[in-house]
Amino acid sequence: MPAAPTLGDTAAGSGTPTGRPREYGVTALASVVVLGSLMTVLDTTIVNVALNRLSRDFHAPLAAIQWVATGYTLALAAVIPLTAWAIGRFGTKRLYLLAIGAFALGSALAGLAWNTESLIAFRVLQGLAGGAVQPVGMTILIRASDPAHRGRMMSILGLPVLVGPLIGPVLGGYLVDEVSWRWIFLINIPVGVLTLVLGARFFRRDTPQPTSRLDLPGLLTLSPGLALLIYGLSTGAERHTFTTAGVLLPTLLGAALVVAFVIRALTARDPLIDLRLLRHGPFGSAAATLALFVCGYFGSMLLLPLYYQVVRGQSATGAGLLGIPQVVTTGITMQFAGRLVDKVAPRRLIMSGVALAATGFLAFTTQVAADTPYAVLLAALAVMGIGVGMTMMPTMASATRNVDNDRIPAASTTLSIIPQIASSIGGALMSVLLAGAIADRLPGTMAGGLEAVHALPAGAVRGLAPQLAEAFQHTYVWAVALVALALLPALFLPRGKREAV
Missing domain, CATH: 1.20.1250.20 (MFS general substrate transporter like domains)
Structure with a gap:
């Protein structure tokens, strides 16, 4: 050797x-x-x-x-x-x-x-x-x-x-x-x-093994479609509106191009990405679970540093440091869960992870306030982190376990695109919901959302902290719901270790 x-x-x-x-x-x-x-x-x-x-x-x-x-x-x-x-x-x-x-x-x-x-x-x-x-x-x-x-x-x-x-x-x-x-x-x-x-x-x-010609129509629909869709979602999130022409038109055009690609991918002989993989139970169920979970979890990640900074008065560095315990629990759990999914039924492990993540996330959401002890918040986030570690990569492992070798590039590409789209949609959704929640609880001068809050003196922001915390709590409820919805497609994940794709 x-x-x-x-x-x-x-x-x-x-x-x-x-x-x-x-x-x-x-x-x-x-x-x-x-x-x-x-x-x-x-x-x-x-x-x-x-x-x-x-x-x-x-x-x-x-x-x-x-x-x-x-x-x-x-x-x-x-x-x-x-x-x-x-x-x-x-x-x-x-x-x-x-x-x-x-x-x-x-x-x-x-x-x-x-x-x-x-x-x-x-x-x-x-x-x-x-x-x-x-x-x-x-x-x-x-x-x-x-x-x-x-x-x-x-x-x-x-x-x-x-x-x-x-x-x-x-x-x-x-x-x-x-x-x-x-x-x-x-x-x-x-x-x-x-x-x-x-x-x-x-x-x-x-050795390169080209199996087909480049699907140029697929490339010309999916790549610009994704770019326009993500541009529209991110721009709408920044402006807190999706009704202006500069946001609505690229979003709709991007969505139309993505739909056109999906139709072609399901009918063409050699599509750019073989979406027919989604028709197979284990891969399709895992993809749907991943999409909903990522939309709720990664979409809400923009809320946490904003909550720490706007409501609790932390610096950007302080907000980042407060996220470390969750990362540690997620990383440690991921290593155990990755090995465990090789030995037990994926459905049992992943459904337990989604349920635990939703429970920890809900516990955190109910405690979002202007003066909640940090230990309480970090403990809830640590529980959520354990659930995340039991869900994310075990879901990907379940999706790819029995995919044929010649279809692995298509599977890998599909599993790379899903988080990009889902996190963009989730981030845009959370941003719009937060802006609306702030405007509802602080009408008038607060109609501008976080921009209006940033324009206030620090003392005034501290005085509004309870109302701002309530707006964040309201927004987090939607993120928890998306994470919990991932339980539905997870029900159809393989019951055994060797269920074929």
């Missing part, structure tokens, strides 16, 4: 097994994939805390500088649908290293940006590269891991998705305050180089 860790006995590109993969080799692969994924996930959140500084340094209005974040997200969503075809055309190792290299290059250029326009352009380059990293990395891990141990691999892969959104604001705040905003981008360079070196060393070179 060679001393250096390799992919094991399964070719990463072809997915043709020649025996059980060596555990050490798969673990090495997982470490590289997690490193690359963490870099891209952090970049979706780390920039938010720097927008105010960027607006000041570039003398740009917030409406313009916001595209530094929005442009990245849109590019990320637009390129994901292309990855399934690109994997067959270029192979997983070549495509992954190319994406990581382009992301590091985009990061370097963003760190050297000289004005708003150049920074936005380089962020789009980052997004185009970053959109391929997660689905390709997921494909590599799924193909390399034994289906009997896939839950453990998926639990490791899920760490960046859950940890990144909470570490990002804290790290970004420190770099902006103590170093320079440029380092929120430049920090990616050494991480990207390390990922490239490790990926070149550990990933086995695979």
Whole structure:
């Protein structure tokens, strides 16, 4: 046996097994994939805390500088649908290293940006590269891991998705305050180089296996459709209205294009993404469970730092630190749950996780007030974190466990798109509901929502804290309901360990 860790006995590109993969080799692969994924996930959140500084340094209005974040997200969503075809055309190792290299290059250029326009352009380059990293990395891990141990691999892969959104604001705040905003981008360079070196060393070179021509009509409907839909939802959330032409038109057009893609994907011989996978019970049930759960959970994540800052008077860094206990419980639970889903019926584990997450979330919601002890809030969030750890990656593992090797790229791409859309819809919904709740409880001058609150003196905001807390509590109820609704599709998850897709 060679001393250096390799992919094991399964070719990463072809997915043709020649025996059980060596555990050490798969673990090495997982470490590289997690490193690359963490870099891209952090970049979706780390920039938010720097927008105010960027607006000041570039003398740009917030409406313009916001595209530094929005442009990245849109590019990320637009390129994901292309990855399934690109994997067959270029192979997983070549495509992954190319994406990581382009992301590091985009990061370097963003760190050297000289004005708003150049920074936005380089962020789009980052997004185009970053959109391929997660689905390709997921494909590599799924193909390399034994289906009997896939839950453990998926639990490791899920760490960046859950940890990144909470570490990002804290790290970004420190770099902006103590170093320079440029380092929120430049920090990616050494991480990207390390990922490239490790990926070149550990990933086995695979032979590209193009099975069909690029579905150009599918690409021209889904990619711009996702970009327009996410743009409309995010813009509507920022403006707290979806009735203006600048918000309503792109939202409706994006939705229409996505519907057109779905129709084509279900009828075309070689679609860009094989949505026929959703017709199969285990995969479709897992996808629906994931969509509802992500919509409620990740959609509500924008509420927590706002609650801590607006109602409780915490700083941005303080709000980020208060989220750490939940991340720790989620991460620890995920590792146990990932191994457990390889041994028990997915339905039992995932339904227990959804129920526990909804219970902890509801306990937190009932305690949202202006003076609730932090220990009470953190305890409820820790319970929710345990439920999240029992739900997210076990659901993905259940969806992919018995998917044929040649359909793994399509499955990985679909499972990467679902959280993007669901979290965008959830975030927009929570933002609009919060603005309405604030306006209902503080009419007149508070009709402007959080913007009007920010314009008030600190003493006045403290005086309004009980009403603001009530508005947050009202909004959280909707998020809890979405999480609880995930129990319905979870009822149809496999009852046994080996139920085929």
